[in-house]
Amino acid sequence: MEKLFASANIGRYKTANSIAMAPMTRSRAVNNMATPLIAEYYAQRASAGLIITEGVAPHADGLGYARIPGIYTLQQMQAWQAVADAIHAKGGLAFMQLMHTGRIGHIENLPEGAQLVGPSSLAAHAKIYIDGKGLVDMPQPLGMSVSKIHESIAAYAQAAQFAIDAGFDGVELHAASGYLPNQFLATNANMRTDDYGGSFENRSRYVLEMVQAVCNTIGGDRVGIKFSPGMAFNDIHINDSAIIYEHLLQQLNHIPLAYLHVVHNEQHINQPGGFEPVLAFRNWYNGTLLVGGGLTANSGEAMLQQGLADMAVYGNLFIANPNLPQRFKQNLPLAEANKSTFYTPGAHGFTDYE
Numbered sequence: 612m613e614k615l616f617a618s619a620n621i622g623r624y625k626t627a628n629s630i631a632m633a634p635m636t637r638s639r640a641v642n643n644m645a646t647p648l649i650a651e652y653y654a655q656r657a658s659a660g661l662i663i664t665e666g667v668a669p670h671a672d673g674l675g676y677a678r679i680p681g682i683y684t685l686q687q688m689q690a691w692q693a694v695a696d697a698i699h700a701k702g703g704l705a706f707m708q709l710m711h712t713g714r715i716g717h718i719e720n721l722p723e724g725a726q727l728v729g730p731s732s733l734a735a736h737a738k739i740y741i742d743g744k745g746l747v748d749m750p751q752p753l754g755m756s757v758s759k760i761h762e763s764i765a766a767y768a769q770a771a772q773f774a775i776d777a778g779f780d781g782v783e784l785h786a787a788s789g790y791l792p793n794q795f796l797a798t799n800a801n802m803r804t805d806d807y808g809g810s811f812e813n814r815s816r817y818v819l820e821m822v823q824a825v826c827n828t829i830g831g832d833r834v835g836i837k838f839s840p841g842m843a844f845n846d847i848h849i850n851d852s853a854i855i856y857e858h859l860l861q862q863l864n865h866i867p868l869a870y871l872h873v874v875h876n877e878q879h880i881n882q883p884g885g886f887e888p889v890l891a892f893r894n895w896y897n898g899t900l901l902v903g904g905g906l907t908a909n910s911g912e913a914m915l916q917q918g919l920a921d922m923a924v925y926g927n928l929f930i931a932n933p934n935l936p937q938r939f940k941q942n943l944p945l946a947e948a949n950k951s952t953f954y955t956p957g958a959h960g961f962t963d964y965e
């Protein structure tokens with residue numbers, strides 16, 4: 612466990628250990644606001660070397676799921692202050708994940724006046740949950756105009772500033788799992804014929820402009836980004852995956868970031884044009900690399916020992932084991948997360964794990 616308990620360099624910070632808590636949507640944010648219960652949940656997990664929060668919307672259009680939080684109003688920013696304070700009071704370090712759901716969502720989950728948007732007017736072939744209705748088909752999004760693109764990029768920059776104002780140590784930009792930035796990369800979601808679609812360079816443009824805008828606002832040493840190559844979740848397909856990710860990482864090498872976060876996915880190597888994300892990203896990217904996805908204490912330690920990652924990221928295990936680093940260190944038994952309470956409102960299955 613030597614490497615898991617060594618400090619890692621995350622931009623301007625040194626972490627207490629190399630065990631990160633994965634970003635996880637928990638749908639407890641009634642009215643899209645952080646609450647005291649959410650502060651308690653994160654404070655319980657503050658012994659992680661780095662907490663990456665659940666996805667938080669930088670714009671009203673990005674609130675596609677029920678009960679997820681936002682950080683695009685002053686009131687929302689102020690509600691997050693108590694969360695950052697609670698984490699810091701326990702000695703933790705926290706980056707807020709900024710997640711714009713794009714075409715993933717439903718108008719009935721969005722606040723009044725917001726729109727379901729995407730790179731093109733193409734519905735995701737997937738279902739979405741609506742309170743009181745259950746799972747329904749995702750509707751067709753509105754293809755974004757160039758001014759809407761610019762508005763959303765400005766919203767990321769403003770949200771990053773709000774995250775810092777609220778007391779967070781940095782932000783992670785969610786460019787994985789089929790949400791808006793990932794939709795721009797995808798050959799099945801982006802049919803644009805302007806500068807933001809077509810070639811791999813053009814499909815990368817949204818992500819790179821958004822990263823640059825956020826770095827210009829809060830400094831790259833407080834900015835991370837997450838990718839999930841080969842993940843088909845939320846109806847995403849990229850038919851030139853190796854080419855576009857190599858291009859993205861080469862460009863990101865010129866914008867010093869706090870870290871890049873990649874989801875481990877061995878299956879991608881067997882997909883047409885696929886590759887093994889961890890090995891490839893280590894090779895293409897010069898900076899700090901966080902890796903997660905199905906890790907155990909042993910596999911995380913092995914990955915760090917082999918130099919494949921700089922921090923090991925744990926999701927499910929942190930839901931059910933708030934003091935995960937201590938359990939790893941003392942080889943204590945691990946509890947299993949209850950999937951039926953992943954996204955239900957209230958304390959049960961959220962703050963009541965011991």
Ligand SMILES: Cc1cc2nc3c(=O)[nH]c(=O)nc-3n(C[C@H](O)[C@H](O)[C@H](O)COP(=O)(O)O)c2cc1C
Pocket residue numbers: 633634635636637665666708710785787788837874903904905906924925926927928953
């Ligand atoms: C309940 C739940 C919610 C999640 N929500 C998010 C999210 O908001 N943003 C994100 O980047 N990943 C999200 N993920 C994916 C995790 O960050 C992580 O990549 C995944 O759980 C794999 O790690 P694990 O096997 O250690 O759980 C979520 C996962 C779970 C289980």
